[in-house]
Amino acid sequence: MRYALVDCNTFYASCEKVFRPDLRHKPVIVLSNNDGCVVAMSREAKALGIPRGIPLFKVEPLIRKHNIEVFSSNYTLYHDLSKRVMDILRTFAAELEIYSIDEAFLVLKGEDRDDFAEQIRGTVMTWTGIPVSVGIGPTKTLAKAANKIAKDNPQGYYDFSSENSREFLTKLDIGDIWGIGRQYKAFLNRKGIFTALQLTEQSDSWIKKNLTMVGLRTKWELEGRPSIDMEMAPPPKKGILSSKSFSYPVTDFIDLREAAADYGTTASGKLRRQGSVCRYVNISVSTNNFRKTDRQYSNAATIELAVPSSYPPDIICAAQKGLERIYRKGYKYKKITVYLTGIEEEQRGQLDLFLKEDPRKYQVMKSIDKINKKYGRNTLNCMSKRDTSRWQMKREKLSPLYTTNWKDLPLIPL
DNA sequence: TCTGGGGTCCTAGGACCC
DNA sequence: TCTGGGGTCCTAGGACCC
Numbered sequence: 369m370r371y372a373l374v375d376c377n378t379f380y381a382s383c384e385k386v387f388r389p390d391l392r393h394k395p396v397i398v399l400s401n402n403d404g405c406v407v408a409m410s411r412e413a414k415a416l417g418i419p420r421g422i423p424l425f426k427v428e429p430l431i432r433k434h435n436i437e438v439f440s441s442n443y444t445l446y447h448d449l450s451k452r453v454m455d456i457l458r459t460f461a462a463e464l465e466i467y468s469i470d471e472a473f474l475v476l477k478g479e480d481r482d483d484f485a486e487q488i489r490g491t492v493m494t495w496t497g498i499p500v501s502v503g504i505g506p507t508k509t510l511a512k513a514a515n516k517i518a519k520d521n522p523q524g525y526y527d528f529s530s531e532n533s534r535e536f537l538t539k540l541d542i543g544d545i546w547g548i549g550r551q552y553k554a555f556l557n558r559k560g561i562f563t564a565l566q567l568t569e570q571s572d573s574w575i576k577k578n579l580t581m582v583g584l585r586t587k588w589e590l591e592g593r594p595s596i597d598m599e600m601a602p603p604p605k606k607g608i609l610s611s612k613s614f615s616y617p618v619t620d621f622i623d624l625r626e627a628a629a630d631y632g633t634t635a636s637g638k639l640r641r642q643g644s645v646c647r648y649v650n651i652s653v654s655t656n657n658f659r660k661t662d663r664q665y666s667n668a669a670t671i672e673l674a675v676p677s678s679y680p681p682d683i684i685c686a687a688q689k690g691l692e693r694i695y696r697k698g699y700k701y702k703k704i705t706v707y708l709t710g711i712e713e714e715q716r717g718q719l720d721l722f723l724k725e726d727p728r729k730y731q732v733m734k735s736i737d738k739i740n741k742k743y744g745r746n747t748l749n750c751m752s753k754r755d756t757s758r759w760q761m762k763r764e765k766l767s768p769l770y771t772t773n774w775k776d777l778p779l780i781p782l
Numbered sequence: 783t784c785t786g787g788g789g790t791c792c793t794a795g796g797a798c799c800c
Numbered sequence: 801t802c803t804g805g806g807g808t809c810c811t812a813g814g815a816c817c818c
Contacts, residue, residue, distance in 0.1 A: 400786035407786070423785040441786085468818045549816050580792055582816075611787060658785055705787095762784095 369594065370504055370529075372474040373511040374457055374488060376450075377499045377519070379470035380408035383449050384439050386497040387770045387778050395436045399424055402615045402762045403440055440763035448771045452496050460488055465598045473508055473598060485525035504528060508596050509589035512546040513564070537590060540564035547586040552579060564590050604642050609707040610634040615762040617656065617700035621691075624653065624704060628691050631706040632684040639683075639708055640737065645676040647710030649686035653694060656702035667694040676712055679729055680736075683708070 376382060380398040385391050395413035397406050406422050416434055418427055424438075431438060450469045458464050461474035476484065485502040492500050503515025505528035513536075518526040528536060542562055543553035555578070561567055567575075568590050576584045585595040610631035618624060628651060639646055654666035669690035673682060687706050736748050768776035 402784090402786075404785055421785085425784045428784095471818075547816065551815060580815080582791070605789075607789075609788065613786065615784090656785085 370476045370506060371508050371511040371594075372461075372476055372485070372488075373467075373503045373508070373515040374472050374474060374492075375501050375503075375515050375519075376453060376470040377501055378408060378410050378414075379450075379498070380439075380441065380446055381410035381413070382498050383442070383446050384437075384767055385410065386449065387768075391437055395434055396439065397427075397431075397436055398439045398441060399765070401441060402613055403764055404613070407441070438765050440766045442767050442769070444769050444772050445767065449496060449498060453492055453498055453500070456492050456495055457488065460484070460491075463598050463600055465600055466602070473511065475598060476504070485527070486523075489524050499524070501525065506592045507589040507594045508598075509546050509586055510592065513540055513544065516544055533592070534565065537565035537568065538563050542567060545586060545590070547582060552583070604644055604711065604713070605638075606711055607707060607709045608635050608638045608646070608711065609705055610638070611703065611705035611707075612761060613703045614701065617702060619698075619700055621695055621697075624691060624695060624701060625688055627704050628687040628706060629684045631704065632687040633680050635706050635708050636678050636680045636683040637737070639678040639711070640733070643714050644711045645678045645714050646673070646683075646708040647676045647712065648672055648708070649683055649690065650705075650707040650709060651687045651690040651694070652705045652707070653691070653701050654703050655699050659700075662700055663698075665696060665699045667696075669693045672710075676710070678714065679733055 381396045384396055384398060393412065394410075395416060396410040397413050397418065398408040399405065400407045403424060406418060406420060406424065406427065409418055409420065413436055416430060416436070418430065430436065446469060453470075454464070454466050454472060457472050457474060460477075462477045463475035465473040467473055485504065488502055489500055492498055501515055501518040501521075502525035503511045503513065503518045504526070505511040505514045510528050514526045514528045518524060540563060542548055542556050542564060543550075545564055545567070548556070556562075556567070561570070568587055570587070572584055572587070575587050579586075588595040612627070612631065614627075618627070632649070648670050650668060650670045652666065652668035655662055655664050657664065671686040671690045673686055677683065683706075691704075739748050768778075770776055770778050
């Protein structure tokens, strides 16, 4: 069996370039929510030495100097282009696992030709304008490692089986292995382990003791024994959260209440889309940890619903009840999170209960979902809002919704 | 002035039970 | 002086991923 990992190159930055051919060879960076940090960079921007995750204000001089193009995150655009890429990949694979917005594992079809990787790269580029890299190997972990090499390979792909595996594992740094993060890398380095090959030379029991079962599976995968399953259909989420940082410090309880309602609405929408209900609503608030001179406070509360629900007012009421418990006057709040847990499938029995309680609830919910799907999020909302500018997200450099909004369709001058 | 959001899995340790 | 063993359940926190 052969696995392939297909990964979109500098995905967010590439999405921004698709409809902006003038930016083709220019450095482009994409920011996190609130235009806070740099989360994605084009190849040209990486070459200028900008570290991922750095706050925007720290690289302002560099941006001016090199005329770097800056974008707020346009998730609507990225998700739409991601879906198009995945639809193409599906036609190449016996099995497809969408691993993240810009990555997918494929189990290759038996009859695959040698130019499989080139076919994929060519098709995705022609049909979407997104460049991808392809790594191929006998396990998911090795395909992932091969992909890393493919990124620096001018051909854009790399096949693990094309090389001596001992040599490959010797060159593979321990920190570049999928599943080995910063902490484990530091720990292993202290033990004198620097390469993938050295990791595979440790005993199973030692690895399990120090890196848990997850680490042991990684070892087996490096040895060429598939130990991590493909997940073709994403399992239902066990926790769903909606959380945002405020662009300005929030002190007023009313503002926090509105934010709780807003994120409660978002989270309950995700819940309904996966056909689930939740039993617990957890809400947490915190001040800005980076401002050492501010008085710090953070707290959380969990509310159990009388009946598991996905009905927005139920979620919102619980979130606000929790908020009342943990809110303390006099702090500058930076972040609020609504986290839904105790997730169960929406079942007949529960639905009956729900309907018995008030059948109109169900109708209202369905109608709201339908209207918002047709006319856009937030067309109908549960709470009337005051001026929300104080806490809403900052997105000053947003690109158009080229592929999902008629008004934003790109025009070609003739 | 300005530091993201959304997930999963695993383990240790405490509470509680007989 | 001497203070068990085995089990379950829950939560917090730490590791990882993108």
